[in-house]
Amino acid sequence: MGTFTILLGGDLVRTPRLDRQIEGSRVIAADAGIGHARMLGLMPELWVGDFDSVPPNLPEDLAAVPQKIFPAEKDMTDGELAIAEALARGATKLVLAGAFGGKRADHAFLHLALSVRLADAGTTVLLTSGAQEGVPVLPGKKADFDYADGTLFSVLGFSDLAGLTVSGAKWPLDRVEVAFGSSLTISNEVKGRLEIALERGRALLLAHPYPLPES
Structure with missing residues (x-):
């Protein structure tokens, strides 16, 4: 285990x-x-x-x-x-x-x-x-999440970020650069299937998940 x-x-x-x-x-x-x-x-x-x-x-x-x-x-x-x-x-x-x-x-x-x-x-x-919950986001590894629509989330950068792509969100991003300490990636909302990809840097997804239906 x-x-x-x-x-x-x-x-x-x-x-x-x-x-x-x-x-x-x-x-x-x-x-x-x-x-x-x-x-x-x-x-x-x-x-x-x-x-x-x-x-x-x-x-x-x-x-x-x-x-x-x-x-x-x-x-x-x-x-x-x-x-x-x-x-x-x-x-x-x-x-x-x-x-x-x-x-x-x-x-x-x-x-x-x-x-x-x-x-x-x-x-x-x-x-x-x-x-609330957090998941590390690393370069070269696309991550997808099961959050319901309307879930509030942020991407916290632990360095400068390059090639950050966020899809399935109210405010999507396409291979953007984000300076360390920027608030650009704070307070977004899930809209669809949330996926995050990063080319360079280290980051963490911080989300406030809505209750999901029991499967």
Whole structure:
């Protein structure tokens, strides 16, 4: 089984779409992220971190999850440590649940940037809060998405972008160049089958998916 859900400490809401995305996955919790396990009906196989933000009144079964404890003064965040453990256990796909929001904007930024690096190395990555989700966009690989019409999305550039094509959108783009830090690709809407292609650069799709009909 190559799919791992990493429970992170950011905001998370349970939705039918999220349930489908994490179904059958193995689970590793990063410090406070274990607080999401009960809501999602998950039992982590491992709990890692420095344990400086353990949720209070944790149920006994979750408190008994095997732990890997690290010192508070370390070179990696708890989330990156959890991801490293998943990769060491054979992960080929990661669902980073709780990757946005929360009290630490620096951690949220790290999850965005780290997901792009992981995707560049060959790991499939989905970041999600239940209400919004992110998917890395890499050069030379056309990506298509199952979002319903009207879904709000943005393409966040982590560098200058060249040859960016966006189809199936209210405002399509055809092989445009986008300077790093430009707002050109912020706040678009899905109209049809969303497809994104990129010739050069690194980017991330950030979407607010509408509920989709149950199949």
